[in-house]
Structure formats: C-alpha cells, structure tokens
Amino acid sequence: MVGIALNTLLMIVVAIAIPGVINRTRATLAGRKGLPFVQHLRNVRLLLRKGSVYSTTTTALFRIAPAVYLGAAIVAMLFMPVADLYPLISFEGDVICFAYTLALARVAIILAAMDTGSSFEGMGAAREALYGALIEPALMIGFATLAMFCGYTSFADIFAHEQSFNAQITIVMFLIAYLFITIAFVESGRVPVDDPRTHLELTMIHEVMCLDYSGIDMGMIHIAGWLKTACFSMIAANAIAATCCFHWWFAVPLAILLTGISVGIGVPASWTYISESSESNNRGRNICISQMSWGFGPMIILLLGMFFAPGGYLFGWVESIGHLIGGKELAGDALNVFSSRVVFFSLFVVAFIAWNMQRKLEESKEWT
Numbered sequence: 001m002v003g004i005a006l007n008t009l010l011m012i013v014v015a016i017a018i019p020g021v022i023n024r025t026r027a028t029l030a031g032r033k034g035l036p037f038v039q040h041l042r043n044v045r046l047l048l049r050k051g052s053v054y055s056t057t058t059t060a061l062f063r064i065a066p067a068v069y070l071g072a073a074i075v076a077m078l079f080m081p082v083a084d085l086y087p088l089i090s091f092e093g094d095v096i097c098f099a100y101t102l103a104l105a106r107v108a109i110i111l112a113a114m115d116t117g118s119s120f121e122g123m124g125a126a127r128e129a130l131y132g133a134l135i136e137p138a139l140m141i142g143f144a145t146l147a148m149f150c151g152y153t154s155f156a157d158i159f160a161h162e163q164s165f166n167a168q169i170t171i172v173m174f175l176i177a178y179l180f181i182t183i184a185f186v187e188s189g190r191v192p193v194d195d196p197r198t199h200l201e202l203t204m205i206h207e208v209m210c211l212d213y214s215g216i217d218m219g220m221i222h223i224a225g226w227l228k229t230a231c232f233s234m235i236a237a238n239a240i241a242a243t244c245c246f247h248w249w250f251a252v253p254l255a256i257l258l259t260g261i262s263v264g265i266g267v268p269a270s271w272t273y274i275s276e277s278s279e280s281n282n283r284g285r286n287i288c289i290s291q292m293s294w295g296f297g298p299m300i301i302l303l304l305g306m307f308f309a310p311g312g313y314l315f316g317w318v319e320s321i322g323h324l325i326g327g328k329e330l331a332g333d334a335l336n337v338f339s340s341r342v343v344f345f346s347l348f349v350v351a352f353i354a355w356n357m358q359r360k361l362e363e364s365k366e367w368t
C-alpha cells in the first residue's frame with residue numbers, strides 16, 4: 001500500500017516538475033532570467049480561484065468537457081508504474097485501456113471546441129483529430145513492442161522487475177523511449193508540433209481549442225496536460241531504466257530531465273536559429289526540411305541496428321572488424337555487444353560532425 005501511494009505521489013511530482021524544467025531550460029538557453037520554477041503552479045492557482053464565463057452558443061457538452069479531460073488524464077496516470085513501484089490500477093491489457101482513456105480525453109476536448117460554433121476552434125479540432133490519428137498507430141506499435149519483448153500486456157507486469165536485455169533489445173528500448181518522448185511533444189503541444197506561447201493561426205492546435213475557456217475550466221485543462229506529459233515521459237524513463245538501473249529514484253529524475261530538457265533546449269533552439277537566419281522566402285522550406293530530418297533520424301538508427309544485428313546484411317562486415325580488433329575468439333554475446341557499439345559509434349560520428357558545424361555558426365543577433 002505504501003508503494004502504491006509513493007508511486008502516485010511520484011507521478012504527481014513528475015507532472016509538476018516537467019513544466020518548471022522546460023521554463024528554466026528555455027530561459028537559461030536564451031540568456032534570460034526567465035520564469036520562476038513554480039510559475040506554472042501559481043498561474044493554475046489563480047485560474048482555480050476564478051469563475052468561468054460561457055458563451056450563449058455553447059451547450060452542456062462544453063461545460064463538462066474539462067472535467068472529462070482531467071478525469072481521463074488522472075485515470076491514465078493511475079495506470080503508470082514508476083520503475084519498480086506498483087500502480088494503483090493494474091490488470092491484463094491495461095496498456096490498451098490507457099491508450100483509449102487518453103483518446104476519450106481527446107474526443108471530449110475536440111467536441112467542446114466544435115460546440116462553440118467557432119471556425120477558428122473548429123480548425124484546431126480538425127488538427128487535433130489529425131494528430132490523434134497519426135499518434136495512435138505509433139502508440140500501439142510501441143506498446144506491442146514492449147509486450148512482445150517482456151511477455152505482458154500490463155504496465156505493472158512489463159515494468160515489474162529489472163529486465164535482462166541483450167544489446168540489440170537495448171537499442172530497441174532506447175528507440176521506444178525516443179518514440180514516447182516524441183509522442184509527449186505532440187500530446188503536450190510543444191515545438192515543433194505546436195507552440196503554447198503563441199496565438200498564431202498557422203501554429204495553433206491545442207491552444208486554439210481552449211480559447212473560449214477561462215477560470216477553473218482552463219486550470220483543469222492545464223493540469224490534465226501536465227499529467228499526460230508525465231505519463232509518456234515515465235514510459236520512456238521506464239524503458240531506459242529497465243536496461244541499466246530499474247529503481248524509482250533513477251526513473252523519476254530521468255523522466256523529468258528527458259522531457260524537460262529535450263523540450264526546453266534541443267528542438268526550440270534549432271528551430272529558432274533556423275527561423276532567424278533564413279531568408280524570408282525560404283524560412284518555411286528550411287524549417288520543414290529540418291523537421292523531416294528530425295523524424296528520419298530514429299528510422300536511420302533502426303535500420304542501422306537491423307543491418308548490424310546478427311543475421312543482418314552488414315553483420316558479416318561487423319564480424320570481420322570484431323575479429324580484427326578482438327581476435328578470432330570474439331563470438332556469441334561479445335560479438336553482439338560489439339555490433340551495438342558499432343551503431344552507437346556511427347551516432348557519435350554524426351554528432352561530432354554536427355558539433356563542429358555548429359561551432360562555425362554565427363551567434364544569433366536576437367540573443368547577443
């Protein structure tokens with residue numbers, strides 16, 4: 001019972017901490033003082049103290065949608081284990097229930113946006129439905145991969161104990177972590193999918209659906225967003241922790257830092273620099289090319305892992321290099337580990353080239 005309570009408490013901590021880490025990382029990167037770490041909590045506290053104003057064109061559906069949205073996010077959070085701790089809700093096949101509990105939240109907020117009768121919010125609802133259709137196959141493939149490797153269809157069973165993965169499965173688990181971090185980007189409406197700090201028609205998806213909400217309703221929507229982000233971040237952290245250190249005290253900071261830093265530093269900084277340094281007639285083209293490259297990266301890693309794995313097209317070449325370096329006695333698990341190191345070495349080469357190219361870039365005029 002204590003473990004279940006601790007699990008729930010830690011999930012709440014992760015949900016609260018991630019927006020703070022994002023704000024502080026973004027401010028540090030831009031050289032600004034930035035918002036306090038707990039500013040998002042202060043904002044929600046003010047919203048919860050206020051009443052709500054409703055348009056005369058809306059129905060009861062618009063009023064109950066925030067409660068459904070928050071309730072679904074809370075239930076989804078209760079499915080989620082924190083590494084070696086046990087969640088409050090667990091049963092066989094709960095990974096499917098988790099996915100469609102969040103789908104219920106999406107349907108509620110989409111219907112509420114359409115209930116306003118606003119073409120602007122209807123546009124956001126259409127975009128949200130499109131992103132949901134794109135996310136769900138990736139979500140199911142990720143869950144199916146976890147179930148296939150671990151032999152269970154429940155989060156609590158999948159992450160019940162430390163798994164002993166070989167080198168190839170370790171690569172797959174890191175790719176799964178990347179997948180769920182990417183899903184967290186989409187679900188939370190962060191750059192490059194959306195930007196919650198702007199109200200521009202071309203960039204708004206999640207934000208535009210909530211324009212008619214205020215007060216306590218908007219506060220519930222914000223809290224639900226934090227909980228959804230925490231769920232996907234914890235899945236990614238559990239996948240990584242299962243390959244090295246499967247304990248809650250390792251998974252919790254990992255979940256916070258994975259999403260907080262990746263949202264706060266990597267992609268926003270790249271897109272900001274591209275936007276500032278591109279010519280006006282090429283800015284959209286350059287950003288789209290960069291976004292496509294950001295998506296192709298994991299696909300290339302997966303292909304390399306398949307080619308270098310035992311039975312892959314390039315495994316004979318890897319075996320020859322391994323025998324050249326480690327001798328003819330290098331075989332079995334040692335050779336499999338060496339093949340995974342070849343994949344990671346290729347990533348190091350790409351990162352080293354990118355780092356050298358970035359060193360030659362001029363500093364952004366907006367930041368100097």
